[in-house]
Amino acid sequence: MEKRVMTDGKRRKGLAAAAALLGGVLTLTACGGDDGGAKDTGDRAKSQAQVDKAAAADASDARITISPKDGANNAGIANDVKVAVSEGKLTKVTMVEAAKGTAVAGSISADGLSWKPNGQLERSTKYKVTAEAEDAKGRRATENSTFTTVSPANSFIGSFTPEDGSTVGVGMPVSITFDKAITDKKAVQSKISVNSTSGQKVVGHWFNAQRLDFRPEKYWQAGSTVTLKLDLAGVEGAKGIIGVQQKTVTFKIGHSQVSTVDVKTKQMTVERDGKVVRTIPISAGSPENPTYNGQMVISEKFKETRMDGSTVGFTNKDGKGEYDIKDVPHAMRLSTSGTFIHGNYWGPDSIFGSANTSHGCIGLNDVKGANDPKQDGAWFWESSQIGDVVVVKNSPDKTIKPENGLNGWNMSWDQWVAGSATGA
DSSP: OOOOOOOHHHHHHHHHHHHHHHHHHHHHHHHHHHHHHHHHHHHHHHHHHHHHHHHHHTSOOOEEEEESOTTOOSBOSSSOOEEEEESSEEEEEEEEETTTOOBOOEEEOTTSSEEEESSOOOTTOEEEEEEEEEOTTOOEEEEEEEEEBOOGGGEEOEEEESOTTOEEOTTOOEEEEESSOOSOHHHHHTTEEEEETTOOOEEEEESSSSEEEEEESSOOOTTOEEEEEEEOTTOEEETTEEEOOEEEEEEEEOOOEEEEEETTTTEEEEEETTEEEEEEEEEOBOTTSOOOBEEEEOOEEEEEEEEEGGGGTOBOTTSOBSOEEEEEEEEEEOOTTSOEEEEESSSOGGGTTTOOOBSSOEEEEOOTTSOOTTSHHHHHHHHOOTTOEEEEESOSSOBOOTTTTTOGGGSOHHHHHHTOSSOO
């Protein structure tokens, strides 16, 4: 076998060629990676800076502010939600319940600088607000906020009587019942006002931590108008318990009707605007179950209603009510504990004006079905307003407690004022 041997000259030429080829590859790779990469990065950075500068120069001058801020919790439901803009005007604002997508109605102000919801929001609800505006050059701006309103556990509201727009009698107090116990009574009462066109001084009285009533020293003046303002949004009624109401209620005082029941003579005298319009024979509480004395205000009216003795403590040995009348005619409530003035069809005509036979109510002659307008019960029911006063005297029972119903008139003015958290 022939063995070929490479000469030294050929070997040197081959090594040189290989080295040149390898060096060329390395040189090409190094140049392309270093010089070309630096140039590309610089161009991109320069290009982005130019874009940012152009965008900033074209940005809207309008600045939108949404309250509450995005992510807020425990937002109020009355007047916490607001959208405002500076250096521009609002063009569109939408607000929806986040879970349901239900739209919340709202209004942009006439000057285009603000927006707010038209009504009160719901508690424990997440809302989304999107606001759009334009500046003087027509450039648009947008802002968003998502927040959650205060929970019932961390807020309080007050239910009140009488109702807005109603007409009531001269004895009707403003009575507010809060759904939480109030510990800072002064803070709460100072944000509630009651005023009358009659100019009468009106003072609030706390019966307990949840009930606050307002009245003047004497009965309201007939024909006057009374305004209740609740400005409780944001007021801390107790530690961690915030008010959420912002409301104005107006009601009118109708004619003055005060009826006096004399338990001894068994007669009721009805006075309207200071004149006696009718005297009605009655049957009040029996000697065993006498009617309370005192000034009582009609708080409810029912053409017919059920009266079950077991609901007010009158029970037999078997635990059933001593009476259960399912269609008592022309009934009007005088106390929380169950005192009514009502029609009576089950008693003989002879008891009215001659015998006191009830379990504490005041009975007027009437018929079953409440459909005879000639009956005393029907006449008195038709002639009476919520807020009219019924005064009971000469009963062997005690005077009704002021907090039993809307009956704060059974308290002297000094006692009434003493129960105010803000003074007279």
